[in-house]
Amino acid sequence: MTDTVLELSNVTKRFGAFTAVDHLSFSLSRGRILGFLGPNGAGKTTTLRMMLGILPPDEGTMSILGQDISMVRERIGYLPEERGLYKRMRADAAIAYIATLKGMKRTDALARARQLLASFGLEEWARVRIEGLSKGMAQKVQLLAAVAHDPEFVILDEPFSGLDPVNQSEIEVFIRQQAAAGKTILFSTHTMQHAERLCDGIVVIAKGRKLFDGTLDGARALFPRRARVGAAEDLSFLRNVPGVLGAMPPCNGQPNWTLEMSEGSDGRAVLAACFDKGVPLTHFDLAPPSLHDIFVSLVEKAA
Amino acid sequence: MRRTFLISRQEFIKYVTRRGFFISILMFPLWIALIVLVPQWTSTAPQRIFTIVDRAGGYREAILDALAREDDRRELIALENYAAANADAERLRRASPRLVEILDSPESEGSLKSFRALGGWRAALSEVSPWLKPGTKPFQPPEPRFVFVAPPARLERAQNFDVSVRPFLEGGRFYAAILIPRDFGSGARQTAQYYVRDQPDRDLRAFVTDALSDALHRNVLRRLSPNPADTEALAATAELESHVPTRAGGQSGRNETFDAFVPIALALILFIVSVMNASVLLQGVVEEKSSRMIEVLLSCATPREITSGKLIGIIAVALVTITIWAMVLFALMAMAEASTVSLVFGAMRSLATVETLPLLLLYFFCGLLIYGSIFLAIGSMANSLADAQALLGPAMLILMLPNVMISGIMRDPNGELASLISWVPFYTPFFMMLRIASHPPLLQLWGTTLLTVATTVFLIWWTGRVFANHVLTTERPPSLTSLVARRARTFTRRQQ
Numbered sequence: 142m143t144d145t146v147l148e149l150s151n152v153t154k155r156f157g158a159f160t161a162v163d164h165l166s167f168s169l170s171r172g173r174i175l176g177f178l179g180p181n182g183a184g185k186t187t188t189l190r191m192m193l194g195i196l197p198p199d200e201g202t203m204s205i206l207g208q209d210i211s212m213v214r215e216r217i218g219y220l221p222e223e224r225g226l227y228k229r230m231r232a233d234a235a236i237a238y239i240a241t242l243k244g245m246k247r248t249d250a251l252a253r254a255r256q257l258l259a260s261f262g263l264e265e266w267a268r269v270r271i272e273g274l275s276k277g278m279a280q281k282v283q284l285l286a287a288v289a290h291d292p293e294f295v296i297l298d299e300p301f302s303g304l305d306p307v308n309q310s311e312i313e314v315f316i317r318q319q320a321a322a323g324k325t326i327l328f329s330t331h332t333m334q335h336a337e338r339l340c341d342g343i344v345v346i347a348k349g350r351k352l353f354d355g356t357l358d359g360a361r362a363l364f365p366r367r368a369r370v371g372a373a374e375d376l377s378f379l380r381n382v383p384g385v386l387g388a389m390p391p392c393n394g395q396p397n398w399t400l401e402m403s404e405g406s407d408g409r410a411v412l413a414a415c416f417d418k419g420v421p422l423t424h425f426d427l428a429p430p431s432l433h434d435i436f437v438s439l440v441e442k443a444a
Numbered sequence: 445m446r447r448t449f450l451i452s453r454q455e456f457i458k459y460v461t462r463r464g465f466f467i468s469i470l471m472f473p474l475w476i477a478l479i480v481l482v483p484q485w486t487s488t489a490p491q492r493i494f495t496i497v498d499r500a501g502g503y504r505e506a507i508l509d510a511l512a513r514e515d516d517r518r519e520l521i522a523l524e525n526y527a528a529a530n531a532d533a534e535r536l537r538r539a540s541p542r543l544v545e546i547l548d549s550p551e552s553e554g555s556l557k558s559f560r561a562l563g564g565w566r567a568a569l570s571e572v573s574p575w576l577k578p579g580t581k582p583f584q585p586p587e588p589r590f591v592f593v594a595p596p597a598r599l600e601r602a603q604n605f606d607v608s609v610r611p612f613l614e615g616g617r618f619y620a621a622i623l624i625p626r627d628f629g630s631g632a633r634q635t636a637q638y639y640v641r642d643q644p645d646r647d648l649r650a651f652v653t654d655a656l657s658d659a660l661h662r663n664v665l666r667r668l669s670p671n672p673a674d675t676e677a678l679a680a681t682a683e684l685e686s687h688v689p690t691r692a693g694g695q696s697g698r699n700e701t702f703d704a705f706v707p708i709a710l711a712l713i714l715f716i717v718s719v720m721n722a723s724v725l726l727q728g729v730v731e732e733k734s735s736r737m738i739e740v741l742l743s744c745a746t747p748r749e750i751t752s753g754k755l756i757g758i759i760a761v762a763l764v765t766i767t768i769w770a771m772v773l774f775a776l777m778a779m780a781e782a783s784t785v786s787l788v789f790g791a792m793r794s795l796a797t798v799e800t801l802p803l804l805l806l807y808f809f810c811g812l813l814i815y816g817s818i819f820l821a822i823g824s825m826a827n828s829l830a831d832a833q834a835l836l837g838p839a840m841l842i843l844m845l846p847n848v849m850i851s852g853i854m855r856d857p858n859g860e861l862a863s864l865i866s867w868v869p870f871y872t873p874f875f876m877m878l879r880i881a882s883h884p885p886l887l888q889l890w891g892t893t894l895l896t897v898a899t900t901v902f903l904i905w906w907t908g909r910v911f912a913n914h915v916l917t918t919e920r921p922p923s924l925t926s927l928v929a930r931r932a933r934t935f936t937r938r939q940q
Contacts, residue, residue: 195742195916211746219743225736227458241450242744286740 145207146171146294146325147192152201154187161187163349164201169327174320176336176343177329180440184349185329186222189298193219206294215244218292220284222299228272232258235271236286243290250289257285277308284312288319295319297328301335313339333432345436347443357432364430364438368408369397371424382414397424447745451753456760459724468720469765473772491587492648494620495595500628506659507652508592514651517556519565519585524550527572530580540571553681590648593618613641622652629660708850711877714811715847717762722819725758729823730832738915747912755816755904762812800880803893810900811873815843817903824915846874857882866892869899
């Protein structure tokens with residue numbers, strides 16, 4: 142059994158003169174959760190469609206589970222960004238239909254659908270048509286349809302979009318359960334909190350090009366840590382403190398000064414400088430850059 | 445293959461469980477029933493009472509004689525229907541062969557004469573009655589369509605007929621009055637006056653015209669030959685009696701009208717079923733595109749598996765539709781007139797022989813697949829029903845062309861027009877269904893059939909490609925020029 146579930150090598154997709162995906166390469170190992178991040182229009186959905194064999198790449202190669210997609214279609218689960226279910230189908234039948242298309246026997250698929258619905262507390266809704274379900278319920282049904290056939294590799298396109306925080310948490314728990322069960326998961330999102338909590342690795346793309354590919358720690362290491370310092374006085378003198386790369390005054394609702402720190406610096410020099418100047422501090426914290434900050438920086442650089 | 449089957453099964457269930465499917469499936473037989481029944485209802489009403497003032501002499505009697513014949517003719521037809529529905533045909537044939545001969549061709553002049561000579565409906569009914577099935581309702585002769593009343597004396601003597609007749613017409617004493625002037629039939633004067641209360645009843649007018657014309661002819665014939673037998677012989681109308689010998693040497697129960705009608709009906713049913721179901725298919729694809737269900741399907745199956753599944757599903761829906769239509773139509777026919785069912789079956793048996801049935805089925809499936817593929821391709825190129833409608837308009841104009849050509853083709857099924865149009869693959873299934881009973885030349889039969897099969901296979905393949913290329917795009921549907929340009933670019937690239 143190959144350990145690399147997904148491998149893209151210089152994959153390019155063009156629509157007329159527009160290049161949606163531009164020489165994209167990355168890979169994903171078995172059992173990991175990969176966040177596929179990018180702003181709207183970055184080429185995430187096009188890449189996912191190429192992974193699923195829905196769109197052929199114009200250039201480059203792609204292998205899934207060590208083979209061509211046409212050979213492993215039944216071993217993949219897919220949740221599209223916009224929910225695709227027949228409105229007049231009943232919830233259990235909708236899940237079972239996708240599972241049968243993925244190779245399950247109809248009776249097994251129906252039993253599995255009911256079991257999964259029950260595990261989400263939706264057993265009472267099993268015989269209700271999709272059009273009679275709330276958005277959150279329909280989303281869960283769609284997610285269950287993507288995994289009912291017990292795929293090895295699950296692709297989720299924006300699984301949290303349009304859901305309230307409670308439903309988002311439930312989906313997050315479900316994704317963790319799937320990963321714990323040994324499935325490899327790739328999900329696209331532009332909501333960084335979910336990626337930060339769930340992913341082992343991230344790939345960031347913008348305008349069809351890869352901006353980053355690695356672990357979250359690897360991404361953080363690329364960017365300086367930030368210290369936030371609160372005080373009534375002007376703190377621009379901190380720019381001259383060793384270990385401080387830059388200082389930004391409070392702005393855009395951010396009440397504190399933001400200091401970019403060099404690698405290895407721990408903030409003691411900043412605190413000492415403030416003490417020497419007799420500046421009373423109202424706030425001090427030193428944290429690694431958030432994924433949100435990393436994402437914004439990467440995308441802004443690429444723009 | 446398994447995925448194709450699953451998709452076709454889902455398509456079938458999706459369409460046949462819709463309320464609209466049941467409504468549309470019942471609407472067609474209802475529509476046909478209305479087409480058949482409405483003229484019957486309108487022909488039963490109303491009864492017309494009329495009078496005749498005959499100043500020339502002899503014409504009133506001629507009209508009344510024609511009236512009696514018309515009443516007898518209608519009674520004979522009613523009795524024939526009554527006997528066909530309620531009598532034991534075999535025993536009646538053995539007991540009253542002469543009567544059965546009359547009833548077998550109720551429209552012929554000879555049968556009418558024999559019927560009148562037998563003593564009319566009462567005498568004929570007494571021969572039929574012993575062989576009626578138990579519980580049969582008594583025979584009700586039809587009400588006379590036209591009833592004569594003697595003219596009031598005031599009207600007979602009226603100098604100013606226009607003024608005198610008006611109160612009688614307006615008072616409703618009679619519906620029409622016919623004034624035959626004194627000089628009617630002498631020389632060039634052959635015009636009688638027809639007075640009517642409102643819009644003239646065309647049936648009564650035609651009946652009186654025929655009766656007066658017949659009387660005029662007989663007067664001339666009588667002057668030429670005083671022998672009444674000569675007059676009868678000269679006034680007689682020639683009749684052609686249809687016979688279709690069977691291989692066993694007897695007569696088949698076929699009827700020329702039905703033999704001509706059945707191929708047209710089959711071709712029309714093919715067209716209606718194709719367009720109806722293909723439209724549903726188109727709508728389904730547009731819905732799947734807008735709900736992104738198509739993306740889920742594409743992650744499970746190849747475009748070709750999806751399009752094949754959809755086409756097979758729609759064929760299954762079409763077969764169910766036709767079966768239900770046939771059942772409902774035959775039930776309606778049996779209720780209206782039992783003999784029609786056997787005539788339609790006879791015509792279908794003669795059309796669908798061992799040699800032609802496989803071809804008819806092939807035409808039917810090819811027709812469905814051709815129309816279905818075109819509609820499916822349109823659906824995959826459209827982003828909304830409005831887009832689809834815009835593309836569908838020109839396609840429908842082309843596909844509907846056969847309907848306007850039916851009468852021309854049926855007049856000369858092996859003529860130049862029929863031979864030429866049968867080579868257009870989109871129309872071949874439709875026209876060859878119409879022509880197959882007329883034994884088209886073998887080259888045309890097999891040539892067009894092969895062309896249709898090839899076209900069908902090509903269209904299924906082409907639809908898979910169009911579906912794969914367009915079903916996930918959200919651009920506007922490609923224009924014809926852009927399609928041609930794209931083809932040209934691909935060709936140039938291949939040449940390089």
